[in-house]
Amino acid sequence: DFEYGDLASFFVLDTRQYRDDQANGDTSSPQTAESLDPKRTLMGTEQEQWLFGKLDGSKAAWNVLAQQIFFAQRNYGTATKPKYSMDAWDGYPAARQHVLNYAKSKQ
Numbered sequence: 001d002f003e004y005g006d007l008a009s010f011f012v013l014d015t016r017q018y019r020d021d022q023a024n025g026d027t028s029s030p031q032t033a034e035s036l037d038p039k040r041t042l043m044g045t046e047q048e049q050w051l052f053g054k055l056d057g058s059k060a061a062w063n064v065l066a067q068q069i070f071f072a073q074r075n076y077g078t079a080t081k082p083k084y085s086m087d088a089w090d091g092y093p094a095a096r097q098h099v100l101n102y103a104k105s106k107q
Helices: 045-057 093-105
Strands: 002-004 008-012 062-066
Touching: 008 045, 045 093
Parallel strands: 008 062
Antiparallel strands: 002 008
């Protein structure tokens, strides 16, 4: 992590090393019970606790999460045949929602 005065804090995440294996055989696919499992983690418990602790202590106007995969939901299939990347946060939607809920609670 690093800060740019009181304007921005940057938190660089490792979303490769500590995550659960990609769901659905790491194929782009619709959501399944495996990908929707709320116990699945993308950051790992220790890194998630580190991030939340840093967000708690941040005095910056902006908190930026830097990482190498899409955070937003991205269906690149169709409405009737959705397709999500199991390699991105779409493969870990409960973990993404946990981060969003935590950020919202800090507003």
